[in-house]
Amino acid sequence: xTYTFDxxxxxxxxxxxxxxxxxxAQLSIxxxxxxxxxxxxxxxxxxxxxxxxxxxxxxxxxxxxNTPLLVQMFMIYFGLASIGFKLSAEFCxxxxxxxxxxxxxxxxxxAGIESIKKGQLEASDCLAMSWWQRLFLIVLPxxxxxxxxxxxxxxxxxxxxxxxxxQISAEELTSTAVRIDSMTFxxxxxxxxxxxxxxxxxxxxxxxxxxxxxxxxxxxxxxGTPL
Amino acid sequence: xxxxxxLNKVSKSFGSLNVLQGVSFDVAQGSVVAIIGRxxxxxxxxxxxxxxxxxxxxxxxxxxxxHLHQNVTKAQLRALHLDVGIVFQSYNLFPHLxxxxxxxxxxxxxxxxxxxxxxxxxxxxxxxxGLAEKFDAYPEQLSGGQQQRVAIARSLAMQPKLMLFDExxxxxxxxxxxxxxxxxxxxxxxxxxxxxxxHEMAFAKGVGDKVIFMHQGKVWEEGDGEILSAPxxxxxxQFVGNGL
Amino acid sequence: MLTSFQIQALLxxxxxxxxxxxxxxxxxxxxxxxxxxxxxxxxxVLRAISFTYxxxxxGTPLLVQMMLAFFGxxxxxxxxxxxxAASAAMVIYSSAYFGxxxxxxxxAVPKTQWEAAECLALHPFxxxxxxxxxxxxxxxxxxxxxxxxxxxxxxxxxxxxxxxxLTYTSKLINNSTFQPFTVFSLVAxxxxxxxxxxxxxxxxxxxxxxxxxx
Ligand SMILES: Nc1ncnc2c1ncn2[C@@H]1O[C@H](COP(=O)(O)OP(=O)(O)OP(=O)(O)O)[C@@H](O)[C@H]1O
Ligand SMILES: [Mg+2]
Numbered sequence: 001x002t003y004t005f006d007x008x009x010x011x012x013x014x015x016x017x018x019x020x021x022x023x024x025a026q027l028s029i030x031x032x033x034x035x036x037x038x039x040x041x042x043x044x045x046x047x048x049x050x051x052x053x054x055x056x057x058x059x060x061x062x063x064x065x066n067t068p069l070l071v072q073m074f075m076i077y078f079g080l081a082s083i084g085f086k087l088s089a090e091f092c093x094x095x096x097x098x099x100x101x102x103x104x105x106x107x108x109x110x111a112g113i114e115s116i117k118k119g120q121l122e123a124s125d126c127l128a129m130s131w132w133q134r135l136f137l138i139v140l141p142x143x144x145x146x147x148x149x150x151x152x153x154x155x156x157x158x159x160x161x162x163x164x165x166x167q168i169s170a171e172e173l174t175s176t177a178v179r180i181d182s183m184t185f186x187x188x189x190x191x192x193x194x195x196x197x198x199x200x201x202x203x204x205x206x207x208x209x210x211x212x213x214x215x216x217x218x219x220x221x222x223x224g225t226p227l
Numbered sequence: 228x229x230x231x232x233x234l235n236k237v238s239k240s241f242g243s244l245n246v247l248q249g250v251s252f253d254v255a256q257g258s259v260v261a262i263i264g265r266x267x268x269x270x271x272x273x274x275x276x277x278x279x280x281x282x283x284x285x286x287x288x289x290x291x292x293x294h295l296h297q298n299v300t301k302a303q304l305r306a307l308h309l310d311v312g313i314v315f316q317s318y319n320l321f322p323h324l325x326x327x328x329x330x331x332x333x334x335x336x337x338x339x340x341x342x343x344x345x346x347x348x349x350x351x352x353x354x355x356x357g358l359a360e361k362f363d364a365y366p367e368q369l370s371g372g373q374q375q376r377v378a379i380a381r382s383l384a385m386q387p388k389l390m391l392f393d394e395x396x397x398x399x400x401x402x403x404x405x406x407x408x409x410x411x412x413x414x415x416x417x418x419x420x421x422x423x424x425x426h427e428m429a430f431a432k433g434v435g436d437k438v439i440f441m442h443q444g445k446v447w448e449e450g451d452g453e454i455l456s457a458p459x460x461x462x463x464x465q466f467v468g469n470g471l
Numbered sequence: 472m473l474t475s476f477q478i479q480a481l482l483x484x485x486x487x488x489x490x491x492x493x494x495x496x497x498x499x500x501x502x503x504x505x506x507x508x509x510x511x512x513x514x515x516v517l518r519a520i521s522f523t524y525x526x527x528x529x530g531t532p533l534l535v536q537m538m539l540a541f542f543g544x545x546x547x548x549x550x551x552x553x554x555x556a557a558s559a560a561m562v563i564y565s566s567a568y569f570g571x572x573x574x575x576x577x578x579a580v581p582k583t584q585w586e587a588a589e590c591l592a593l594h595p596f597x598x599x600x601x602x603x604x605x606x607x608x609x610x611x612x613x614x615x616x617x618x619x620x621x622x623x624x625x626x627x628x629x630x631x632x633x634x635x636x637l638t639y640t641s642k643l644i645n646n647s648t649f650q651p652f653t654v655f656s657l658v659a660x661x662x663x664x665x666x667x668x669x670x671x672x673x674x675x676x677x678x679x680x681x682x683x684x685x
Binding site for chain 3: 003062063065066067068069070071072074075078079081082083160161163164166167174177187188191192194195198199202203
């Protein structure tokens with residue numbers, strides 16, 4: 001083996017990597033926020049009284065979860081363009097990831113919602129709360145707190161999956177690496193560098209989600225015990 | 228004065244199991260009615276029907292001028308719940324909220340009270356159950372008896388005209404039972420109308436203005452506390468014999 | 472609409488997807504078992520190595536792992552064969568997840584089983600491999616089968632280094648026909664047919680395990 005590693009290109013290209021990193025972070029956070037919201041709506045649908053609503057949500061979730069994100073992305077990006085919607089690659093990327101992550105969030109949140117005991121629902125009904133009040137005050141907060149660790153794992157996976165948007169030429173860390181590779185031909189080195197950046201970003205996300213949990217779950221902050 | 232609660236030939240079944248078979252009784256304004264009976268005799272079901280938690284299959288219930296029948300709507304039930312409080316055996320406090328938040332929740336969101344109003348009210352009802360200092364604690368930091376008293380306070384904060392209690396002490400050991408019964412006794416003294424399902428015979432006899440013995444889904448015997456000393460039916464005699 | 476030749480090409484491509492998945496299941500499973508055992512080993516060094524391995528693999532995108540395998544193999548002096556590189560990446564990727572799933576299963580074996588095994592006067596090695604590991608694997612069958620769905624779907628990333636599996640082939644066909652909805656829907660259906668039975672099976676196993684534990 002006579003290969004010599006050469007990372008000198010970093011001196012010239014680090015600003016591009018930095019902006020790629022920022023784009024990846026931005027893309028991830030946007031997808032996580034909207035994916036969580038849509039997934040929660042779906043989870044409420046999955047546990048609704050109406051059988052038809054439950055069915056529709058189940059079909060959506062199964063269809064999304066059993067097909068690859070990359071294919072979903074192509075379908076949205078090339079498909080929408082073919083019927084005349086000229087949307088930016090970034091928008092299509094977020095749309096595809098949101099749809100994808102919402103189906104996983106749905107299943108996780110559903111487990112959380114189903115963990116709420118019947119007595120809690122009866123108690124809120126007997127306090128004359130409306131359906132909405134019951135959902136937002138009694139059901140969703142503890143449900144979310146209970147499945148939060150699973151949600152975080154899913155969100156980290158989604159952050160990593162944003163690398164796929166390089167395949168529809170949206171700008172982020174991996175597509176930046178592809179571009180630098182084509183100019184420097186230091187393929188192995190550049191992908192090693194972004195691998196390290198992804199590991200660091202995953203670490204930062206974990207810390208961020210921990211901090212967020214301390215902020216939004218006061219009981220957890222005070223007692224530190226699982227709900 | 229017309230009764231605040233009136234059950235008229237109420238029947239309720241779960242599938243083929245007829246749990247209530249023509250139950251009728253009245254509850255007078257300001258009185259305490261104790262329902263006793265064997266496990267499975269339909270006591271909880273009767274209480275839950277009075278609060279609309281179970282839909283009845285036949286007969287009629289009138290509670291605080293709300294009429295419950297087979298086709299009662301969600302809106303009618305909500306209106307009923309504004310007037311009737313219920314306390315469960317399993318407390319059912321909201322685990323993610325502090326004691327104070329548990330109590331203020333409904334006054335704030337349902338009664339649309341201001342935060343300050345709700346807070347004063349919460350402090351007041353917590354004082355009534357002797358837990359003023361637990362305002363910022365979480366339910367899991369309290370003993371069973373304390374949690375049950377918070378549940379009573381949470382119901383009181385809605386200023387109900389009628390309170391229902393379903394075996395609120397049966398999950399507690401004797402010492403904790405005593406502190407919860409004390410709170411209920413004080414409520415009775417304050418003139419609250421109460422219907423309670425209980426296994427505490429001494430309490431039923433001492434505090435109850437009326438005692439109802441249920442057996443096989445029917446009101447088997449009813450009267451003041453003295454029916455426990457001088458039962459008319461062999462079933463109640465046997466029940467009292469075992470119970471005391 | 473697609474020509475019969477194109478449909479045939481997609482079906483052949485589906486075989487490559489299935490083949491790549493099988494390699495990831497089997498070799499990834501073998502390496503994953505090793506990782507799981509290292510994770511629960513008494514030896515600190517082994518635990519540290521396997522922990523780091525999992526952290527690195529689970530902290531980087533599979534797409535980047537594909538690239539690294541592709542260019543890394545050539546640095547090591549192997550000729551650049553996309554299918555080999557994709558297989559290597561898939562094995563590394565799946566081994567880390569299998570390792571983590573099975574570690575959980577092994578740790579979930581009740582303490583009493585370890586004690587019972589000790590009373591049988593079995594050698595520690597036999598104790599672990601004959602009593603604990605089989606039970607740990609059984610406990611973790613539902614998530615294992617569930618992860619197989621991820622494997623099948625993630626073989627789609629092999630397309631970025633030029634493996635002619637389903638996704639790559641569908642992109643080629645789309646480039647020539649420009650009927651993205653038709654092409655990608657058909658491909659999605661093919662993936663669905665491979666994934667859904669696994670997802671369904673995983674759910675059945677889970678239900679069965681829940682009943683058994685009740
Ligand atoms: N939701 C339900 N579905 C089916 N059967 C029920 C349901 N709730 C109660 N039952 C049945 O109805 C009967 C009466 O139950 P209920 O809870 O009213 O009895 P109880 O007098 O309160 O007894 P306990 O003293 O044990 O609380 C029991 O046989 C019970 O199994
Ligand atoms: Mg009962």
